[in-house]
Amino acid sequence: MHPQRWHGHVTTRTMAALVGCTALVLTLTGTASAQADTSDPARQTLGAKDGWGSYGSGTTGGAAADTDHVYTVTTWAGFKAALAAGGSAPKIIKVKGTIDAVSEGCDALAVPGYDFDAYLAKYAPEKWGLDTDLSAEPDDSPEGLRRASADNQDQQIKANVPANTTIIGVGRNAGFKGASLQIKAVDNVIVRNLTFESPVDCFPQWDPTDTSTGAWNSEYDTAVVYGSTHVWLDHNTFTDGSHPDSKAPTYFGTLYQQHDGELDIVRGSNYVTASWNAFADHDKTLMIGNSDSESTAAGDRGKLKVTLHHNLFRNLVERAPRVRFGQVDVYNNHFVAGQDYVYSFGIGKESQLVAEHNAFTLPAGISPAKILKKWMDSPLTAADNRVNGKVVDLIAVHNAEIPGEMLRSDGDWTPTLRTKIDSTKAVPAVVDHRAGAGRIC
Template sequence: MRIQKCHGRVIASVVGCTALVLGVTGTASAHAQARDLGRQTLGANDGWGSYGTGTTGGAAADAAHVYTVTDWAGFKRALVEGGSAPKIIRVKATIDADGPSCASFEAPGYDFATYLKTYDPAVWGHDKNLDGEPDDSPEGLRRASQANQDAYIKAAVPANTTIIGVGKDAGFKGASLQIKAVDNVVVRNLTFESPLDCFPQWDPTDTADGNWNSEYDSAVIYGSTHVWMDHDTFTDGDHPDSTLPYYYGRIYEQHDGELDIVKGADYVTASWNVFEDHDKTILIGNSDSASTAAVDRGHLKVTFHHNLFSNLVERAPRIRFGQVDSYNNHFVAEDGYSYSYGIGMESQLVAEHNAFTLPDGLGAGKILKKWKDSPLTADDNYVNGEPVDLIAVHNAEVPTEILRSGAGWTPTLRTKVDPAKAISGIVDHCAGAGNLH
């Protein structure tokens, strides 16, 4: 039995996070068990999501706007009913959003073997992409098929909504939550198994060898404000990249991101989540272009704290433009690791009080990846239990990509900051779906 601290409480933990609460009276414990988790709101000063009006989701919902759902159709109906009136949607068990099969989404005439034959690099080459292909071409039929899947697996989340899992095994397989152009959304205690794109697009011009590109993130925060993602688990589940086939000598990539925050989204707090077993994990700002900059500049304010990033390849997160505060997170690297923080166009990252666990032979200089010259702050971080200056070690190991120190701002929206040396024990036991109490 080990003594751990979780959410400000001292606990004795054997396997789970709340085996025993110490120093809490019986009355208080009973009260805690009786709390309606669906009506909890983001606390004051808890990251960028607490800025201004704060994030309350559907906490004010009346009884008529509280739903319990057990299937995908029922979930999508609950999202629509009542419009943007405050609502609470309780998700019970795991909901399959994949659809009957990939074949069920195929447009008439679509044939993958014909697609492969038509766009084989030996025939098509690498000098032009497929965007201009007509609707009756194999690529046009692929687009139509993908549109059918798109309409099925995406779910638009309205303003003033709380979506919360009931118990330890609630979540979605293959869903893509679209938190788009709305304010005030809470998503908690859910496991998201990544959507599997049935119809990835071949792009002959993406790198010298071409690439397969897919759609569908588990959750997208697109132009929305005041969003709280808490105690969720994001994973590839039964379909890791290692199970995917290869065509044209490239992996047939059927996954996109786990959580993307784009198009001027603002005031987001992501706390106590698990992001695991994925390649391109979190993208903040999706382009360097002038048109994107006009939308994103001054926005994309996001806080990550007490999250577990485990067995990821990259983007934890990759950042453009945003003021991102990342503290008290645990990063666990395994085979295939590329980097954690991607330093992109005009990003202003503050990465402090985090813990990194790297395998033997992997240098700490890989934790940061420079895409653009954007200064960052990276203080009091520990690698394999020892304090490491992430910027200094990066510059020593990657002298061709020098990073500068000093993000130019100081985060103030933080609650309790735990010692970096203790973070692995706290986060590994307490983050993710099923650990919300």
């Protein structure tokens, strides 16, 4: 078997978390008063009116856990065991250090007989063409062996989070590499103070029929909220880390894409707040609603209510977020674009986006007209946003410069679940100083 290009073995480099607040010091006692002690970040709950996650019953995670359901983990196996222990009883999982979900490297996940060079040789466009996908390839073919290897990775790196759980990093340098956190069909989950280095798909699939030239398609979002309710993601850092797309090779003239999304909120999920996170150095970043299909829409309409506030979006390409169906409130975030920037807000099917009091820092030559991207006709509200320090009407500038994608203003709902709204002028300093892992005060 030929070693995988570029990704090979996920490095054991310790990820440096962002500096800022004093590192967390977590203590554990067994008294009832300690369980209700909000001075311990592991037992803190989402505050009242803090976004959609606070709606109704609110989001408390594992704050009520007894001492038998508080775990400190340092390995991937230990983390998975803690998730499985105790069912849906309230639990707190404290993550200490950086846990690598693929510590033995990609080659350890490949099935016998898988060979990347053989895969490239068989499916090269000049030989295979661009008209037939690989879905019918038999199990003993290069594609069949790739599928089996991909199944091994799927089972290895996905971690299913049960209801009533808090997962929190200890100190500044806690987090995961190569993991895919699955918050699926559960209620009441908190994830805080963790640095996530995006999983690298060891076995991307070549699809000759994807676009006119074919494309490599990868799996594994860093975190997925799928059919779940009352979720709070706070003070986390999401990054491609040591494996940015800029280091990826090309095969068949196309980028060998090994990343999917950093955070997806899909399939009827509802009442989610993402606050004070840092999303950095990634392409397709944050998707709310994953399909325009009518079968998916039936489960998404009236749901996908999400609040994003005080997050730092730095050096991203697109989807920050792309929205379908949901009432999504995006306020007091800072968007710092790089030269590869495509857009921030994707206006999708039946979306109801309110984007207010945000700050954008764009490099020279990139117009504010690119901040909004129309995928389908849906009204939105975009008020009091600043670009490079100046107030800009994002809808007006978009419609003036991209008249073929006219957007409608004035959505039909007004957010009420907000904490203190910072002055838009102050947002860059406030968010840059406090967002991300290692900065819980």
